[in-house]
Amino acid sequence: xxxxxxxxxxxxxxxxxxxxxxxxxxxxxxxxxxxxxxxxxxxxxxxxxxxxxxxxxxxxxxxxxxxxxxxxxxxxxxxxxxxxxxxxxxxxxxxxxxxxxxxxxxxxxxxxxxxxxxxxxxxxxxxxxxxxxxxxxxxxxxxxxxxxxxxxxxxxxxxxxxxxxxxxxxxxxxxxxxxxxxxxxxxxxxxxxxxxxxxxxxxxxxxxxxxxxxxxxxxxxxxxxxxxxxxxxxxxxxxxxxxxxxxxxxxxxxxxxxxxxxxxxxxxxxxxxxxx
Numbered sequence: 583x584x585x586x587x588x589x590x591x592x593x594x595x596x597x598x599x600x601x602x603x604x605x606x607x608x609x610x611x612x613x614x615x616x617x618x619x620x621x622x623x624x625x626x627x628x629x630x631x632x633x634x635x636x637x638x639x640x641x642x643x644x645x646x647x648x649x650x651x652x653x654x655x656x657x658x659x660x661x662x663x664x665x666x667x668x669x670x671x672x673x674x675x676x677x678x679x680x681x682x683x684x685x686x687x688x689x690x691x692x693x694x695x696x697x698x699x700x701x702x703x704x705x706x707x708x709x710x711x712x713x714x715x716x717x718x719x720x721x722x723x724x725x726x727x728x729x730x731x732x733x734x735x736x737x738x739x740x741x742x743x744x745x746x747x748x749x750x751x752x753x754x755x756x757x758x759x760x761x762x763x764x765x766x767x768x769x770x771x772x773x774x775x776x777x778x779x780x781x782x783x784x785x786x787x788x789x790x791x792x793x794x795x796x797x798x799x800x801x802x803x804x805x806x807x808x809x810x811x812x813x814x815x816x817x818x819x820x821x822x823x824x825x826x827x828x829x830x831x832x833x834x835x836x837x838x839x840x841x842x843x844x845x846x847x848x849x850x851x852x853x854x855x856x857x858x
Contacts, residue, residue, distance in 0.1 A: 583672060583700055583721060584764040585789065589813045591637045591670055593858050596849040598814050599841060600638035600674065600791070602821030603628065603660065605645050613831050621649065621656035626663060628825050631834035635845040638672035638817050639664065640791075661697050672817070673699045674725065674791070679712075680705030686715040694719045701725050703769060703791075706753055710760055717761045724766050726757050729781070731771025731794035754784050763787045770809065772800020772818070778809035786811060793819045795844070802844065806851035814857055820844060 592598050605621050614620040614627075629639065641660060646653040664671050675693045679686065679702060693699045694716075701723035704713055716724040729739055729750040739750040747755075754768060768785065770778055772794030781790075790809050794800035795818050802818060809816055820840075828836030852858045 585787075585813065588637065588672060588789065588817075591672070592814045592852070595634065595637055595845075596852060596858055597635055597637060597845040598816045598818055598848055598852075599636045599844050600640050600672075600817045600819040601628065601632060601636050601824055601841065602676065602793070602819050603639055603641040603645075604821045604825065605641075605656075607645075607649060609826055609829065611829060611831055611833055619652065619656050619659060621646070621653060622659040622663075624825075625656070625660045627834040628837050629660075629664065629668070631838040632824070632841045633668045633671065635838070635841045636671070638674055638819075640674040640676050640819055640821075642676040642821070658697060661699065665698060672701070674817075675699040675702040678703045678705050678727065680708055682708050682711035686712055690715045690719060690722075694722045701767070703727060706757060709756075713757070713760055717765050722765065724761060725791050726753065726766065726768050728754050728768040729770050729774050729777060731773040731800065735771070735774075751781070751784065754781065758785065763789075767791050767817070769793065772802075772805050775800065775804035775808050778805070782809065782811065787813070787815070789815050789817060791817045791819065793821075795820050795823075802847050803851070806848075810851065810855060812855075812857075814852065818844075818848070 603625050605624050610620050610624045614623045617623045641657055646657040679689045693702045703725045706713055706726050713724055741749050743752055767789040770790045770792055772792050792805050795802050824837050824840045827840045
């Protein structure tokens, strides 16, 4: 999927919502625990209830890896289910990989070929060696961590170099020499919305993956104001505020209600910029 195809999906669904499938076994409704793969069953309910409202899903790999073989099987089943039933959905492996050489190449093979994800989040700390192998697969994306929502982001990302440039801006500028608008996005946290205006001067056409709306306190209207470009250029992720909106056997209905609220807000921002 390239940037134009992603934008067309945004226009079709009037949404740039990405739902994070951060599926915590301890928070799954009890009636699903009788199933052989309760994590997959939970995901399936969420997907079926929200697929018409979203353009992407983002499984966070830690929640699956922590469950061992059963968790990885649930991840694989989830991706296969999406590919089979909703092939236009963009799938992001939130893995935050960042190794070098053959290791990165094997990670790329695992998530792009074996699991058939569209994109993977990458930590760029080790430089091009840790990113390059993910840019070799046609139609796949590397999503570079740039400016994140967590408090600890100030420890490194905001530190300035000898040119008085914050590290996150230096990372973005360097990454521009590696990839392009059809195979590279950048993670910019929703709680850093005002910085998006400056970031857009560096990367006016690239997509941002924006976590932090909802439970982390980011505001969608600010993200749209400072981060949206003339092709939308945003995938805004919400996880806990949607998938754990309700803990009963009606959890998927509550998830849909929360997703609908965001989708309607997104539709308004798209209309206000004449993008739909």
